[in-house]
Amino acid sequence: MLFLKNKELTKLNVExxxxxxxxxxxxxxxxxxxxxLIASKQLRRIGSLxxxxxxxxxxxxxxxxxxxxxxxxxxxYEGSEDKLLVVQFRAPFVSRHVSSxxxxxxxxxxxxxxxxxxxxxxxxxxxxxESSPYAYRASDRFKLEHATQLNNSAVVQWxxxxxxxxxxxxxxxxxxxxxxxxxxxxxxxxxxxxxxxNSTDAxxxxxxxxxxxxxxxxxxxxxxxxxxLTVPKSWNLLFGxxxxxxxF
Amino acid sequence: xxxxxxxxxxxxxxxRAFWDDCEEDELxxxxxxxxxxxxxxxxxxxxxxxxxxxxxxxxxxIEGFGNAVIxxxxxxxxxxxxxxxxxxxxxxxxxxxxxxxxxxxELSYSGEITELLIPxxxxxxxxxxxxxxxxxxxxxxxxxxxxxDITIVRGVDANLKGVIELEAPNxxxxxxxxxxxxxxxxxxxxxxxIIYTDKLPxxxxxxxxxxxxxxxxxxxxxxxxxxxxxxxxxxxx
Numbered sequence: 016m017l018f019l020k021n022k023e024l025t026k027l028n029v030e031x032x033x034x035x036x037x038x039x040x041x042x043x044x045x046x047x048x049x050x051x052l053i054a055s056k057q058l059r060r061i062g063s064l065x066x067x068x069x070x071x072x073x074x075x076x077x078x079x080x081x082x083x084x085x086x087x088x089x090x091x092y093e094g095s096e097d098k099l100l101v102v103q104f105r106a107p108f109v110s111r112h113v114s115s116x117x118x119x120x121x122x123x124x125x126x127x128x129x130x131x132x133x134x135x136x137x138x139x140x141x142x143x144x145e146s147s148p149y150a151y152r153a154s155d156r157f158k159l160e161h162a163t164q165l166n167n168s169a170v171v172q173w174x175x176x177x178x179x180x181x182x183x184x185x186x187x188x189x190x191x192x193x194x195x196x197x198x199x200x201x202x203x204x205x206x207x208x209x210x211x212x213n214s215t216d217a218x219x220x221x222x223x224x225x226x227x228x229x230x231x232x233x234x235x236x237x238x239x240x241x242x243x244l245t246v247p248k249s250w251n252l253l254f255g256x257x258x259x260x261x262x263f
Numbered sequence: 264x265x266x267x268x269x270x271x272x273x274x275x276x277x278x279r280a281f282w283d284d285c286e287e288d289e290l291x292x293x294x295x296x297x298x299x300x301x302x303x304x305x306x307x308x309x310x311x312x313x314x315x316x317x318x319x320x321x322x323x324x325i326e327g328f329g330n331a332v333i334x335x336x337x338x339x340x341x342x343x344x345x346x347x348x349x350x351x352x353x354x355x356x357x358x359x360x361x362x363x364x365x366x367x368x369e370l371s372y373s374g375e376i377t378e379l380l381i382p383x384x385x386x387x388x389x390x391x392x393x394x395x396x397x398x399x400x401x402x403x404x405x406x407x408x409x410x411x412d413i414t415i416v417r418g419v420d421a422n423l424k425g426v427i428e429l430e431a432p433n434x435x436x437x438x439x440x441x442x443x444x445x446x447x448x449x450x451x452x453x454x455x456x457i458i459y460t461d462k463l464p465x466x467x468x469x470x471x472x473x474x475x476x477x478x479x480x481x482x483x484x485x486x487x488x489x490x491x492x493x494x495x496x497x498x499x500x
Binding site: 018038039040041042043062063065066067068069070071072073074075076077085086087088105106107108109110111112113114115180181182183184185186188248249250251252253255256257 | 277278279280281282283285287295296370371372373374375377378401402403404406407419420428429430431432433434435436437438439440441442443444445447448449455
C-alpha cells in the first residue's frame with residue numbers, strides 16, 4: 016500500500032528520477048548510508064509503503080529536519096531539485112512475502128531514470144586484500160549510460176561482481192535482478208565490511224557513490240572538494256544505554 | 264536456518280535481511296504464502312463493526328491480562344486473530360461501542376494482521392494503541408533517572424495529560440505500530456502509548472499503570488489484576 020503525503024496525487028511519478036534503495040545487509044550499512052543522504056541533503060518525506068513483508072514500525076521522527084514526521088517501515092524521501100528519490104527501510108523483511116513486495120516495489124519505480132541499490136558483503140568474502148573494498152554490478156543499460164564514469168579508473172576502481180550470491184548482501188541481488196528484468200537501468204554497489212560500528216562504512220559508501228553520481232548527489236559544499244554529512248538524531252545511543260551506575 | 268548454539272559461541276547472522284531466519288539463497292524458492300483470515304465466532308458479525316473507540320493492546324504473554332479486561336468489560340469476543348488461535352482476539356462491548364484487540368507479540372505476522380484490522384480502524388471514531396515492552400528496551404541519555412521505576416509510560420501523538428512524548432531513537436513495532444502508522448498516513452485520529460515495564464507477563468504491580476492508563480482513556484476496567492495461576496514458576500518467563 017502506497018501512502019503519499021500529497022493526497023491529490025494518485026501515483027508516484029519517478030520519471031527522470033534517480034532512485035537509491037538500501038538492501039538490508041551486513042551491519043545495516045546501506046540503511047545507515049541512506050540515513051546520511053536523507054539527513055545531509057535534508058530530503059523531504061513524500062510518502063511511505065506498507066506491505067505484509069514489512070514489519071510495521073511507528074515512532075518519533077528519525078531526522079532533525081522533519082521533526083513532525085513519524086517513522087515507518089518503508090519511507091520515501093525526495094529531493095525534487097536533484098530529481099532524487101531515496102527509499103529507507105527501518106525493519107527486516109518477512110521472507111515469505113518478499114517476492115510479492117519486490118514485484119510491487121519494481122512496478123512502482125520502473126519508470127525511474129536509474130536505480131542504485133546500496134549493499135554490503137562480509138569483509139572475509141573479499142579474496143584479494145589489495146583490491147578495492149567496493150564491488151558493483153550494473154545492467155547493460157546502466158553501463159551504457161555511465162560508461163564514462165565506470166571506465167574512469169582514476170575515479171572508480173570497483174570490481175565487477177559476477178557471482179550468483181552476495182554473502183551478507185541481504186535482498187540486494189534479488190532486487191537488482193528484478194529491476195534488470197524490467198529493463199530498468201540499475202546498479203548494485205556494495206562494500207565489504209564487518210559487523211560492528213558501521214557508521215564509518217556508511218559515510219564511505221556515500222562518498223564512493225558521490226564519485227560516480229556527483230551530478231545528482233551534489234554533496235560537495237566546501238571548496239576543498241570534501242563534503243559534510245549530517246548524522247541523524249536516530250543514531251543516538253546506537254549501541255544502547257550507558258551502563259547503569261548500579262552495576263558498580 | 265541457524266544451527267543450535269553452544270555456550271560461548273559467537274553468532275554472526277548469515278543475513279540481516281529477514282526476520283524469520285531465512286537464508287539469502289533460500290529466497291528464490293519462496294512461494295506466495297496463504298492469506299491469513301480472522302476466525303469468527305459462531306453468529307458473530309463478519310463485517311467491520313463501527314465503534315466509538317478501538318483500543319489495541321499488544322505485548323508478550325498478554326493473553327491473561329487481555330482476558331481479564333475483556334471479562335471486566337463484559338465484552339463479547341468476535342473473533343480470534345491468527346496465527347495463534349485464542350491468544351489474540353477481538354472483542355466488542357455493545358453497550359459503550361468499544362472494540363478491544365488483544366494482540367500477542369508475533370512480529371512475523373504483524374504486517375498481515377495489520378491489514379486484517381485496518382477495516383476496523385477505518386470505521387472507528389477514535390483509535391488508541393497500547394504497546395507493552397520490556398523496560399530494558401527503553402533508550403535514554405538519562406537512563407539512570409528511571410532505574411527505580413517499575414514502569415515508564417510514553418506516548419506518540421498522545422494527548423493525555425502527564426504522558427511524555429516518546430523520544431528518538433525509541434519506536435514501537437508490531438500491529439499497534441501498523442495501525443498507528445496507517446492512522447497517521449490517513450489522517451485518522453489515533454494516539455499511541457508505550458509502557459516499558461520491569462515485569463512481563465504483567466503481575467499485580469506491573470499491571471497497575473496499564474489499568475490506570477486504560478481508565479484514563481475511558482476503557483472501563485478493574486482497579487486491580489490478578490494473573491491466572493500457572494503450574495510452572497515465572498523464574499525464566
